[in-house]
Amino acid sequence: MALQNAPGAVFRFPDGEIPAKPGDCSWFDNSVPHSVHNDSGQERLALIVCIRSAAFSAFKQEQGKIPTKNQMTKKEAKLETSHA
Incomplete structure (x- = not known):
């Protein structure tokens, strides 16, 4: 804003x-x-x-803009989980 x-x-x-x-x-x-x-x-x-939301993340994954959890490194997946 x-x-x-x-x-x-x-x-x-x-x-x-x-x-x-x-x-x-x-x-x-x-x-x-x-x-x-x-x-x-x-x-x-x-x-x-x-603002992070599951719906937005799912949309981004469908568009190929962000990796799925399976495509993330272990370190990235841990960071993703710790910030959710």
């Missing part, structure tokens, strides 16, 4: 960019390359909330 985002500060990703206004809220796939460019001359403040 954009808390403070002056014109000239944009969130960029391969398919485009979002010039958010304060109060705007968006969701995106964090595995997609992304960046923020701030040419506004003012500080940009954003609130970032990460």
Whole structure:
């Protein structure tokens, strides 16, 4: 959620960019390359909330975007389990 985002500060990703206004809220796939460019001359403040859900993980696995638990290394699987 954009808390403070002056014109000239944009969130960029391969398919485009979002010039958010304060109060705007968006969701995106964090595995997609992304960046923020701030040419506004003012500080940009954003609130970032990460939500993990089984439904989203299943969707990503179907799309081949993330490995299944069988494809993960033992270390990755342990980390996945410890953060759930």
